[in-house]
Amino acid sequence: MxxxxxxxxxxxxxxxxxxxxxxxxxxxxxxxxxxxxxxxxxxxxxxxxxxxxxxxxxxxxxxxxxxxxxxxxxxxxxxxxxxxxxxxxxxxxxxxxxxxxxxxxxxxxxxxxxxxxxxxxxxxxxxxxxxxxxxxxxxxxxxxxxSNKIVYCEGDNVTYYNSIGIKGIEFWALKDSRAVYFAAKNEKDKFALRDRDFLTSNEISILTNLPYHENYFILEYYCFENYLYHPDNISEVIIGFKKDEYIAELINQKNSKIDSIIQDYKLARLGYTDFTDNDRATMDNNPEDEIILSLKSDSFETFYKFFDMAGKKDKGFKKSFNRHYLEKFNLDKELLAKTTWFNEKISTLLNKILIV
Incomplete structure (x- = not known):
């Protein structure tokens, strides 16, 4: 079938x-x-x-x-x-x-x-x-x-997106950001949501509006896990969670990895289909103006948009968040995806669909 x-x-x-x-x-x-x-x-x-x-x-x-x-x-x-x-x-x-x-x-x-x-x-x-x-x-x-509008998303996150329970929306999984991009391009009756990765604010604005793709959405933060492990989200699950200590840990980890992040970010951007499919017309000429300056900042909301919270166990682990700090809290992803904070963040991002 x-x-x-x-x-x-x-x-x-x-x-x-x-x-x-x-x-x-x-x-x-x-x-x-x-x-x-x-x-x-x-x-x-x-x-x-x-x-x-x-x-x-x-x-x-x-x-x-x-x-x-x-x-x-x-x-x-x-x-x-x-x-x-x-x-x-x-x-x-x-x-x-x-x-x-x-x-x-x-x-x-x-x-x-x-x-x-x-x-x-x-x-x-x-x-x-x-x-x-x-x-x-x-x-x-x-x-x-x-009745439901379809939103394509990346990989295993589909279970957690659907657990939010946004009325009128259901999420379907695709392999990666490339597949999500082409779904938005080729299926105008559906919508698509990808991780931010190393996209600048200007690039996001261009890619998610005409003449490109009004059915295309890009996360505010680097990836799905950035929402799950945001201190405001964790605070909703754990009463008395010490946000200041957690943010200090994030800053320390970010600063200890910043050289490898900066070395790799340009290479990562070369593989973005969002750019190559449009003859790089959507690509910022000087992305470091936002990306590197943001990563060097110790202002949480500034650097957090570009700091990978996925905690990968492969070679990318060196430049992503090490979640060992959070293991003592025994956090459950599904529980973190059902918070009011998380629901409001994703609903606000997809507001254009919800009001149609």
Whole structure:
């Protein structure tokens, strides 16, 4: 199946079978690779997630335990969860629920009691369940495409961008900034968002407006991680976070790496498709006027736009942020991507889409 016609979905899979979980997740990676699949292994975990998250699709195995590792799976465990969703308060109802069962009689019972749900008989020896599930996937995908605007972004960040939950927008992953650039150029009905890297403010202004690409957006900071690990964002997650100490650490790291950053930035810019595709008409003749002066500054918001916070483990690690300082806080990327600060920053950047 052509994955491009299937819009990414947010999915909650409720099942305690490792084998089945892997099979279902593998299937989603094939038909809609940008989708986000979360797993709950028991009724209690599923209820907690449905109290805090909005899902496009809930896939519910009927034979689940009340609490994983403490109670045995119940043949009607899934039914109990459905009943809780009906009568309980505060649950965020998924757009669609599909039930999995290995018991044919239970499948019939579900169809009679919950005719609005999809009841799929799961047979370990057959792939017939995939065809039924695919219909639900395509149906949900089509409904999302009607209302949502598509924003292409770079690589693995798609999961975190989509976790923000910006109404009316869904993010699709592409390999790198080159692919994102050409998506903006060739697909005018969609939008594209790339990392800033070493682009100057003047270059960003030119590239994101006519006569170039009004559907093209560029981050304010060097990369996605610069938003996640911004001190204001971390402060929203960790009460009492010592911002001044953290900024001092960033300044120290930046100053210790500045020579290698300056040596490499011109080489990095030579590979930007944004320039070469336009005969370098969009390229500043003297980028160092902003980039080097910004990096040499100890004013946080000035240098932070060009200091790589990705913390790469490859050869680029020498000129990027070493996140060892943050390890003691045990920060979770997904949690950092769900803050009000992060939401407002990305929403403001994409405001042109939201008001259309």
């Amino acid at each position: 052509n994955c491009n016609i299937v819009s990414p979905l947010t999915i909650l899979l409720v099942d305690d079978s490792d084998f089945k979980i892997e099979k279902v997740k593998l299937y989603f990676s094939e038909v809609t690779p940008n989708s986000k699949v979360e797993v709950a292994r028991d009724q209690i975990s599923a209820q907690k997630q449905l109290l805090s998250e909005k899902y496009d699709l809930l896939i519910l195995d009927m034979h689940i335990p009340f609490r994983h590792g403490e109670t045995e799976p119940q043949e009607d465990g899934g039914v109990l969860l459905l009943e809780e969703l009906e009568i309980g308060e505060g649950y965020i109802q998924p757009n669609r629920i599909v039930v999995f069962t290995q018991f044919e009689q239970l499948q019939e019972n579900i169809r009679e009691k919950y005719p609005e749900l999809g009841a799929i008989f799961y047979d370990l020896t057959s792939d017939s369940w995939k065809h039924t599930l695919l219909r639900a996937i395509v149906s949900l995908s089509k409904s999302k495409k009607i």
